[in-house]
Amino acid sequence: MGGIFVIVEHRQGKLRDITLEMLAKANELSRESSQGVTAVVLSAGDAEFMDDLQSRAARVIAVQDDRLREYNVDDYRAILVPLFQEERPLLTLMGHTPWGMDLAPALAVRTGYPLATDCVAVDWENGVPVVVRSIFNGKLFSRVSFHESVGYLITVRPGAFSAEFTAGETGGLVSRQLPADLPESRKQFLEFVDTGVGEVDITQADFLVSVGRGIGESDNLGVVQELAEMLGGVLSCSRPVVDKNWLPKYHQVGTSGKSVKPKVYLALGISGAFQHVAGISGAGTVVAVNKDKKAPIFRVADYGVVEDLFVVVQALKEKVGG
Amino acid sequence: MNIVVCVKRVPMTQEVDLRISEDKKEVRKDNLAWVVNDWDNYAIEEAVRITESSGGTVTAVTVGAEDDEEVLRRALAMGADRAIRIDPGELELDPWVLSGLLAGAIRDLAPDLILTGVQAEDDNHGAVGAILAERLDVAHASVVNGIELEQGKAIIHVELEGGMDEVSIIGLPVLLTVQSGINEPRYVSVMGIRKARKKELRVIRATELGLSSEDRTPRTQIQEIFFPPETGGAEIIEGDASTIAEAILGILKEKGVNV
Numbered sequence: 001m002g003g004i005f006v007i008v009e010h011r012q013g014k015l016r017d018i019t020l021e022m023l024a025k026a027n028e029l030s031r032e033s034s035q036g037v038t039a040v041v042l043s044a045g046d047a048e049f050m051d052d053l054q055s056r057a058a059r060v061i062a063v064q065d066d067r068l069r070e071y072n073v074d075d076y077r078a079i080l081v082p083l084f085q086e087e088r089p090l091l092t093l094m095g096h097t098p099w100g101m102d103l104a105p106a107l108a109v110r111t112g113y114p115l116a117t118d119c120v121a122v123d124w125e126n127g128v129p130v131v132v133r134s135i136f137n138g139k140l141f142s143r144v145s146f147h148e149s150v151g152y153l154i155t156v157r158p159g160a161f162s163a164e165f166t167a168g169e170t171g172g173l174v175s176r177q178l179p180a181d182l183p184e185s186r187k188q189f190l191e192f193v194d195t196g197v198g199e200v201d202i203t204q205a206d207f208l209v210s211v212g213r214g215i216g217e218s219d220n221l222g223v224v225q226e227l228a229e230m231l232g233g234v235l236s237c238s239r240p241v242v243d244k245n246w247l248p249k250y251h252q253v254g255t256s257g258k259s260v261k262p263k264v265y266l267a268l269g270i271s272g273a274f275q276h277v278a279g280i281s282g283a284g285t286v287v288a289v290n291k292d293k294k295a296p297i298f299r300v301a302d303y304g305v306v307e308d309l310f311v312v313v314q315a316l317k318e319k320v321g322g
Numbered sequence: 323m324n325i326v327v328c329v330k331r332v333p334m335t336q337e338v339d340l341r342i343s344e345d346k347k348e349v350r351k352d353n354l355a356w357v358v359n360d361w362d363n364y365a366i367e368e369a370v371r372i373t374e375s376s377g378g379t380v381t382a383v384t385v386g387a388e389d390d391e392e393v394l395r396r397a398l399a400m401g402a403d404r405a406i407r408i409d410p411g412e413l414e415l416d417p418w419v420l421s422g423l424l425a426g427a428i429r430d431l432a433p434d435l436i437l438t439g440v441q442a443e444d445d446n447h448g449a450v451g452a453i454l455a456e457r458l459d460v461a462h463a464s465v466v467n468g469i470e471l472e473q474g475k476a477i478i479h480v481e482l483e484g485g486m487d488e489v490s491i492i493g494l495p496v497l498l499t500v501q502s503g504i505n506e507p508r509y510v511s512v513m514g515i516r517k518a519r520k521k522e523l524r525v526i527r528a529t530e531l532g533l534s535s536e537d538r539t540p541r542t543q544i545q546e547i548f549f550p551p552e553t554g555g556a557e558i559i560e561g562d563a564s565t566i567a568e569a570i571l572g573i574l575k576e577k578g579v580n581v
Contacts, residue, residue, distance in 0.1 A: 073463075074461075097483070098481060098483075101440075101448050101449070104449070105449045105455075106452060109457055110456070115453075117417075118446060130545070136444055139549075140349065143544070143546045145542070146541065187491070187493070188490060188491050188492075189489075190490055192482075193479070193489055194485055194487075196485020196486075197485075206579055231579075231581050232580055232581055233579075239503070240502075243503035244506070249485060250485075256482075256484070256485065264577050286556075287570060287573060291337065292337040303557050303570075303573060304557070304558045305559050306558065307566065312563065315563035316571070319571060320581060
């Protein structure tokens, strides 16, 4: 009983990066305590990542059936809750992803275990986990403890932990059958759709001029578009600009948009929410311009300018326009 | 179509100096401006659009004190039909307790559809909606950016990563946590505000909900709130606009970008 569980997130035959990050962290937590690591995977029988999983966890519990090809909260709940009741894992990690945000609350209610979400740090304190999560859109951190329980659930922010893995104890695949009486799910998967395709591929640009909420209104895009053209850059943006329909989705940088790796990323009026920052982790140099000196973007940028973006845009145009 | 939308009043987080309380367990609220949680605007708009096209009613629900009625009035001005404020009294609110209060008030309304935002801008849990669904024993889906209703079911788009959407059919009753960008929330008109004043806004006290001791007990506790470490931050470019522009162009040149 006890131990650290990692619920494996996978899609279209591949393990998601968050799974590798969680397994690495789980192994680190395991070394700091006497808790073994178990990867719990629900998937179709033809999954090709089983060896990879076995190399990253002391034990893999697998339930494999074609019915489990896609994630489904009803199926996962029906299989995992009895498993938890049997195994009573001390700490369970899931990704803070659309999938994990959907599943973790359901498990929390059915098991009665407390849940902390979007954790960026987790440590042991007297044998129980304590976590750190960010609040106020990234401006503050909060250290959170749990009400006493036999088990604790957390969702982990993608990218918070490194996926780099020092092989500890590995091996042990335990296969379990799909429960015979698994009820019909209330949700049926239809298809995946790629909404990010468009006229411009921002992932190929060497230099991105990126706008955020600070642009104020769509009429102001013109002046930044002109600057981008003058500097030989490509226009991109953060989520709020797409939400307001000021630019099409294929311009969006971030977790739900694109990951970009330009030589230079010029962020204008972008606050630096982690979902956006996740999309520029591969950028060479980040230059951020924002009126708000406390904007989280300044924590990750290489260079920062605390100024009205329009003042900077105007000055750049004057210099280059000649 | 009987729709419930859960909404929250939150502090503005942009361009504001956040300060931490003496005991380090809260953010000081005295100097903050308040708004409707961004995601909830989209949820209200979606609910109102659905009833505008297929009939039904929208009930906006919030947990809070009298000041929080402001977000209910905005929801009513946008087209919600009635509102409920659940007064939590002295209860300490974490996602568990919050969802219990919401469940207590919503259960008897027996809605076909419950909409919440994906998360709140202050606590950023992204959990209350799904926990609420589970406690009400209704189906749920999280991070939804498209909803089409059909005969007792909803075709939904769940927003995954990298521009990928997952399309599914889910049976009603259902709770959906709504992602920003699902629609364009309407502006609140003067007419809307006027009409809102005549709509029902009911207050339910937590004590009326028959909550158990377990319902009233938070499952997580904030030990300390602190500012992220300043380490490894950006090198700030100082000077007037001309100096700054010069510096940026210098960086572009240095990094091999052809201007």
